[in-house]
Amino acid sequence: MGVRIGETAPDFEADTTTGPIRFHDWAGGDWVFFFSHPADFTPVCTTEMGRTAQLADQFAARNVKPLGLSTDDVDEHLKWVEDVNETQSTTLTFPIVADPDLKIAKLYEMIHPAQSETEAVRSVFIIDPEKRVRLTMTYPMSVGRNFDEILRVIDALQAGDRNRIATPADWWPGGDVIIPPSIPDDEAKTLFPQGWTTIKPYLRTTRIESAKD
Incomplete structure (x- = not known):
């Protein structure tokens, strides 16, 4: 069925690069930019993780918490973050969810079998402070996301809510x-x-x- 706009984002517990979280508790009263990538130590994903880290102030100004995910484990994530910081000239501090058993990726339908049975496509979920899914986007594995567009749609959603x-x-x-x-x-x-x-x-x-x- 998929995770649909207007529905409550499914809750989950997971290990991350910053420690274990329960998603709804971690999100608190903020917006969330929840996004998946196929695998650690891959080129497109490295640039996307770096760009998210570089835009930390932009997300914070909008009360948005980034949350990444791939089907690798925490140890792999932590090793990869070092590469992200080095190659993208940044400091990545937001959590990356470890999902080696594919439980969360399947819950959010990030696994598209025609692309891969074990790696997530590039899914985006913008989730509001009420835990409602407000926007979804899906990119193929070979195409990096446009972060100007991600910030633009967050601005549009928040402007709509306020005005x-x-x-x-x-x-x-x-x-x-x-x-x-x-x-x-x-x-x-x-x-x-x-x-x-x-x-x-x-x-x-x-x-x-x-x-x-």
């Missing part, structure tokens, strides 16, 4: 946003005193000061 708006195609923070059709004009006048542009009755655009307002 009751939707975001158009190619939206970036600071751009026009959409007033959902479910909000009638009378209510919109209170929510959006700055006004809006009506392109069609179902398409109203406005501007908010920033994604974090």
Whole structure:
């Protein structure tokens, strides 16, 4: 069936590079960027882990905790982190889940048998403070993730929650946003005193000061 948007992210217990965790307790009241990679000591994965570490301040500013996973064990993860830090000129501090028995990868359907029976594809789950899955993305093993897009969708989700708006195609923070059709004009006048542009009755655009307002 898969892990679907809007559902509660499955809880689990696991060993990680920073010690054992129970996922929901570890997440606490923060957002989570939970992502899988095929294997330690592989080139694409090394760049992705490094990029996540390099963006630590960006994730923290959004109250997002990164959490990696592969089907390797903790000892392999810890050895590999040294390579990540060396080759990507960073310091990786977020936990990486060890899943050698594939239990969590199967729970989150990160194993796609046509790709591999034992290694996870590049799955992404953005999970909110209520433990709800808000976004999923899946990349093939040979294609590294676009981290600008990962930060953008987190900004879009958080802006939507704060301001009751939707975001158009190619939206970036600071751009026009959409007033959902479910909000009638009378209510919109209170929510959006700055006004809006009506392109069609179902398409109203406005501007908010920033994604974090």
